[in-house]
Amino acid sequence: MTNAPLAAIWVYLAASPLLWLTATLICYLAALKVYRLGGESPLLNPVAIAVALLIGLLKLTGTPYPTYFDGAQFVHFLLGPATVALAIPLYRQRERLHSLALPILIALLVGVVTAAGSAVGIGILCGADAVTLISLAPKSTTTPVAMGISEKLGGLPSLTAVLVVSTGIVGAVFGPGLLRLLHCHDDAVKGFAMGLSAHGIGTARAFQMSPVMGAFSGLAMALSAFATAIILPPLLRLIGLAG
Amino acid sequence: MTASLFDSTGAAAPRGCTLLEALTLILICQLAGEVTVRAAGLPVPGPVLGMLLLLAWLWLRGGISERLGQTADSLLGNLSLLFVPAGVGVMVHWARVQEQWVAIAAALLFGTLITLAVTALTMMGVQRLLAWRRGTGHD
Numbered sequence: 398m399t400n401a402p403l404a405a406i407w408v409y410l411a412a413s414p415l416l417w418l419t420a421t422l423i424c425y426l427a428a429l430k431v432y433r434l435g436g437e438s439p440l441l442n443p444v445a446i447a448v449a450l451l452i453g454l455l456k457l458t459g460t461p462y463p464t465y466f467d468g469a470q471f472v473h474f475l476l477g478p479a480t481v482a483l484a485i486p487l488y489r490q491r492e493r494l495h496s497l498a499l500p501i502l503i504a505l506l507v508g509v510v511t512a513a514g515s516a517v518g519i520g521i522l523c524g525a526d527a528v529t530l531i532s533l534a535p536k537s538t539t540t541p542v543a544m545g546i547s548e549k550l551g552g553l554p555s556l557t558a559v560l561v562v563s564t565g566i567v568g569a570v571f572g573p574g575l576l577r578l579l580h581c582h583d584d585a586v587k588g589f590a591m592g593l594s595a596h597g598i599g600t601a602r603a604f605q606m607s608p609v610m611g612a613f614s615g616l617a618m619a620l621s622a623f624a625t626a627i628i629l630p631p632l633l634r635l636i637g638l639a640g
Numbered sequence: 641m642t643a644s645l646f647d648s649t650g651a652a653a654p655r656g657c658t659l660l661e662a663l664t665l666i667l668i669c670q671l672a673g674e675v676t677v678r679a680a681g682l683p684v685p686g687p688v689l690g691m692l693l694l695l696a697w698l699w700l701r702g703g704i705s706e707r708l709g710q711t712a713d714s715l716l717g718n719l720s721l722l723f724v725p726a727g728v729g730v731m732v733h734w735a736r737v738q739e740q741w742v743a744i745a746a747a748l749l750f751g752t753l754i755t756l757a758v759t760a761l762t763m764m765g766v767q768r769l770l771a772w773r774r775g776t777g778h779d
Contacts, residue, residue: 425721444720448727455731462732469725476722478663478715480687481670484694485704485712500766508759515751523743529736533747537755540726541685555729556736560748562727567752575753581760586767590760594752601719611716617759619691626683 411460417468424450439570444562444598476540476597483600483619486612493585493609494616501589505617508593509624512537513632531638532556536564538625539596539618546629550638561596568595569602584609592617662711669694 410416428446435441455465466473487494494501516533525533531552535543540561547557572595576587584607591599592614600618604611673690676682682689698704730737737744 421724422721425724444723444727447721447724448730451724451728452731455728462729465728466725469728472722473725475715477670477687477690478666479719479722480685481666481673481690481694482712482715484669484691484698485709486716487691487695488698488704491699497767499770500763503766504759504763507762508755511758512751512755515754516747519747519751520743523740523746525740525743525747529740529744533744533751536748537752539685539688540723541687545683545685553733553736556733558726559730559733559737560744562723563730563748564752565723567748568756571749571753572756575756576760579757579760581764583764583767586760586763589763590756593759594755597719598723601716604716604719615716619688622688623684626685630683 411464414468414471417460417465418471419468420451420454421447421469421472424454439573439602442566442570444569445566448562479597480539480541480619483615486608487616487619490609490612490616497585501616501620504589505593505620505624506628508590508617509537509621509628510632512594512621513625513629517633517636517638527638528552529556531633533560534633534638535625535629536560537594537596537621539622542622542626546626550630550633562598565595565598568599572599572602573606585613588613589617593621596621657705657707659707659711662705662708665697665708666690666694666711666715669697 425443425447427450428443431446432438432441432443451465454460455462513534516536517530520530520533528551531550532547532554534550534552535546535557538546538561540558543557543561544554546552548554568591572591573587576590581587581590587606588603588610591603591610595602596618600611600614603614670687670690672693673688674686677684677686677689
């Protein structure tokens with residue numbers, strides 16, 4: 398008896414983007430709270446926690462991913478404007494940018510080839526199939542570029558999106574510690590390495606550490622999006638992975 | 641003071657820029673980027689080209705209005721949130737991930753750490769090389 402209005406409410410919620418949009422924001426805010434309560438330990442990465450909470454909720458309610466994405470796409474859409482907005486921190490760093498042009502250019506080329514080469518090489522060693530390898534190759538570049546490359550070369554774009562996010566989390570969690578081990582103390586270098594290997598999630602982490610680091614991370618992310626889009630397809634064809 | 645700064649560059653001062661105008665400017669750059677990428681068949685995504693367009697615009701204007709700066713900072717301050725919807729997509733590929741989890745986990749972990757280290761060391765190395773060459777050049 399009392400179930401009937403509840404069911405009607407659920408029918409409304411399941412069909413409207415409102416529920417999962419709100420759930421995404423609530424889970425992210427909860428994840429941020431956990432992250433702060435845990436002393437901002439990088440192991441408590443807010444993206445990873447929010448994703449785990451949402452998957453739990455979706456499984457519990459038997460909701461398929463496309464239904465979830467109907468609501469969450471409004472958040473997903475903001476990736477585009479956020480990418481454009483990276484021009485502002487970059488503009489603020491224009492003087493340092495000018496003096497670092499050559500180191501940046503060389504580190505960009507070496508880094509982009511290393512990112513794809515290490516992912517594919519390790520994947521082959523551990524027995525991944527061709528579709529997984531192609532989906533892995535663009536993992537260090539920003540989501541829209543990575544998905545586009547994966548699709549063009551015969552990978553799974555949606556798997557690539559997940560691998561890109563996971564790569565970002567790995568970079569955000571272990572990056573700052575690794576850079577300390579390497580005795581790297583220049584915020585420009587630290588930021589550039591974070592953005593090149595861990596795109597937007599690395600950039601988000603870099604902005605938490607310092608504005609200079611964030612700006613250079615954003616720069617690396619933008620440059621590597623260009624470089625990866627141009628270098629990766631012929632590179633994968635060269636090693637016989639893509640037709 | 642800011643007015644004279646803009647006057648000296650000869651550009652109109654974007655002084656009274658509202659939040660709506662700042663957002664519109666960002667979206668116009670993204671739109672122009674998307675259209676250009678499609679029209680010219682470029683291999684880069686529209687928002688990345690949009691970022692370069694906005695950078696060029698800022699350069700021509702000779703400055704960032706306060707509101708545009710605030711809008712960008714609030715978007716970028718919550719950048720992590722924007723990756724959550726794509727991350728939840730892992731549930732669609734659960735079977736493949738489970739089957740090849742060793743290769744995927746190893747490539748993600750070690751591949752990313754190797755990339756990070758190689759990039760940082762290359763940039764530091766080139767900087768040191770340039771400083772050394774500059775040093776010997778002056779001597």
